[in-house]
Amino acid sequence: MIASATIQKSLDVYSIRRQFPVLDREVKGKPLIYFDNAATSQKPQSVIDALVNYYTNYNANVHRGIHTLAEEATLAFEATRDAAQQFIHAASREEIIFTRGTTEGINLVAYTWGRQNIKAADEIIISTMEHHSNIVPWQILCEEKGAVLKVIPINDEGELLFDAYKKLLSQKTKLVSVVHVSNALGTINPAKQIIDAAHKTGAVVLIDGAQSAVHLDINVQQMDCDFFAFSSHKLYGPTGMGVLYGKKHFLEAMPVFHGGGEMIKEVSFEKTTYNDLPYKYEAGTPNIADAIAFKSALDFINETGKDNIRKHEEELLHYATKQLQQIPGLKIIGTAKEKASVVSFVIDNLHPQDIGILLDNRGIAVRTGHHCAQPLMHRFGITGTVRASFAVYNTKEEIDELIAGLQKTIKMLS
Amino acid sequence: MKGQRTIEEIEKEIAEEFSLFDSWDDKYEYIIDLGKKLPPLEDQYKMDENRVRGCQSIVWLVADYRDGKILYKAESDAVIVKGLISMLIRVLSGQSPDDIIQAKLNFIQQIGMTTHLAQTRSNGLLAMVKQMKNFALAYKIKNTAKA
Numbered sequence: 190m191i192a193s194a195t196i197q198k199s200l201d202v203y204s205i206r207r208q209f210p211v212l213d214r215e216v217k218g219k220p221l222i223y224f225d226n227a228a229t230s231q232k233p234q235s236v237i238d239a240l241v242n243y244y245t246n247y248n249a250n251v252h253r254g255i256h257t258l259a260e261e262a263t264l265a266f267e268a269t270r271d272a273a274q275q276f277i278h279a280a281s282r283e284e285i286i287f288t289r290g291t292t293e294g295i296n297l298v299a300y301t302w303g304r305q306n307i308k309a310a311d312e313i314i315i316s317t318m319e320h321h322s323n324i325v326p327w328q329i330l331c332e333e334k335g336a337v338l339k340v341i342p343i344n345d346e347g348e349l350l351f352d353a354y355k356k357l358l359s360q361k362t363k364l365v366s367v368v369h370v371s372n373a374l375g376t377i378n379p380a381k382q383i384i385d386a387a388h389k390t391g392a393v394v395l396i397d398g399a400q401s402a403v404h405l406d407i408n409v410q411q412m413d414c415d416f417f418a419f420s421s422h423k424l425y426g427p428t429g430m431g432v433l434y435g436k437k438h439f440l441e442a443m444p445v446f447h448g449g450g451e452m453i454k455e456v457s458f459e460k461t462t463y464n465d466l467p468y469k470y471e472a473g474t475p476n477i478a479d480a481i482a483f484k485s486a487l488d489f490i491n492e493t494g495k496d497n498i499r500k501h502e503e504e505l506l507h508y509a510t511k512q513l514q515q516i517p518g519l520k521i522i523g524t525a526k527e528k529a530s531v532v533s534f535v536i537d538n539l540h541p542q543d544i545g546i547l548l549d550n551r552g553i554a555v556r557t558g559h560h561c562a563q564p565l566m567h568r569f570g571i572t573g574t575v576r577a578s579f580a581v582y583n584t585k586e587e588i589d590e591l592i593a594g595l596q597k598t599i600k601m602l603s
Numbered sequence: 604m605k606g607q608r609t610i611e612e613i614e615k616e617i618a619e620e621f622s623l624f625d626s627w628d629d630k631y632e633y634i635i636d637l638g639k640k641l642p643p644l645e646d647q648y649k650m651d652e653n654r655v656r657g658c659q660s661i662v663w664l665v666a667d668y669r670d671g672k673i674l675y676k677a678e679s680d681a682v683i684v685k686g687l688i689s690m691l692i693r694v695l696s697g698q699s700p701d702d703i704i705q706a707k708l709n710f711i712q713q714i715g716m717t718t719h720l721a722q723t724r725s726n727g728l729l730a731m732v733k734q735m736k737n738f739a740l741a742y743k744i745k746n747t748a749k750a
Binding site for chain 2: 217218540541542543546547550557558559573597601602
């Protein structure tokens with residue numbers, strides 16, 4: 190156990206790469222180049238070890254057992270809650286609800302807060318660049334309640350039109366739910382301004398932090414968002430684990446989500462009283478192993494230093510953008526001034542899927558398609574893009590390989 | 604005539620053609636070339652009901668039943684998928700419903716293209732094979748009902 194994390198002074202990408210065993214493998218006889226980090230990041234050895242260690246040495250159910258294993262498991266499990274609280278600077282650990290991921294976090298709010306507070310003719314505001322997981326739960330809710338979904342438009346660079354957003358806000362607006370960093374474009378949205386404007390009209394704000402939590406410093410108190418949802422697996426942690434942050438007074442007032450064990454205080458057939466926060470929203474045996482290993486991922490980020498990570502990723506983004514722009518017929522989709530290390534592009538007359546298959550053939554993993562953001566693709570008049578997204582372990586040499594791979598790909602397809 | 608040869612014979616032929624390539628690039632160049640040469644599907648067929656659902660690329664597939672054989676026509680907006688389609692048509696078009704239903708299509712594995720059949724939703728190839736077999740099954744049932 191590391192008592193206090195020492196942040197590295199600068200980033201040595203090669204020593205970081207050695208911590209990620211998968212980066213040693215080959216694909217189609219070529220060294221793996223993993224540029225699909227916005228979908229999920231690879232895991233450092235410490236995360237893998239934490240998973241194995243839990244199952245090897247202290248696998249037990251949490252919270253109720255009085256034996257040693259249960260105590261050890263509970264301590265490790267709850268240590269992740271503290272780490273997550275510090276990671277996003279939440280005011281208290283009771284505000285950290287463990288979920289399966291961002292999607293479940295958003296759904297939790299839609300099914301609890303939403304069902305309690307949204308009425309007919311109320312309005313919910315989202316943006317054009319939302320992932321389907323921040324569209325569909327609100328559509329379901331609007332349909333059920335007769336509420337109205339409003340969409341903030343974007344410009345051709347892929348930036349929210351703030352004036353248009355302010356015009357959408359009214360007394361009818363009950364909720365604003367927007368993405369912090371677009372998974373398809375990389376755009377970093379001005380969360381603080383969005384939240385402040387919404388709060389002026391009395392609306393509640395949820396920030397979808399699926400992409401932002403790994404790239405940006407997250408301070409939910411400074412941002413003043415009411416809810417913030419993110420996933421472990423995009424932060425070098427295991428899949429099936431995530432966090433929903435909610436301001437305490439909302440979480441206390443909201444009805445429960447799932448019923449079952451863990452979330453109750455007392456149960457009789459006449460009446461059940463619910464457990465305190467955060468357990469009120471954590472019915473059933475939780476995802477103990479992944480929750481425990483998630484702390485190792487957060488430790489990895491803290492030790493590497495978020496500033497170091499951000500600087501490294503920005504360098505990669507600028508380098509990739511510059512190099513990609515040299516390729517004739519290539520158009521970058523999403524050219525916002527504020528961007529995270531995601532670059533989406535199309536190439537004249539070529540299908541993204543063909544490009545993706547041929548890059549995979551060179552060991553380069555990119556994402557192709559609509560990135561679960563079909564309305565956004567429609568806004569740009571395309572059906573999909575090729576997306577390269579960079580993480581702390583990626584290098585400029587790998588970007589050179591991507592460029593060479595693209596040149597070869599274009600030659601093969603033309 | 605193509606119809607004279609069995610599915611397995613054609614599959615074997617394709618596998619032999621692919622055995623000549625030493626690199627993945629060569630294989631894909633060949634598939635891309637097949638894709639480019641696939642005759643375009645007439646616009647009248649490019650409607651929603653002929654679409655095979657894949658996540659990323661569009662595939663249109665139509666089938667016609669003539670003299671005990673099924674004839675397929677298909678197209679996609681992605682060229683590698685078109686190349687794969689071209690091979691499936693070469694193997695299955697002009698065969699009898701029974702033979703199509705029973706076809707194992709081992710050649711896909713033999714030429715190293717199994718990844719395109721994976722359940723990744725990334726392309727419509729698996730859905731297309733299913734749809735081709737569904738057509739065969741439908742014609743078979745129709746024929747049995749008539750008889």
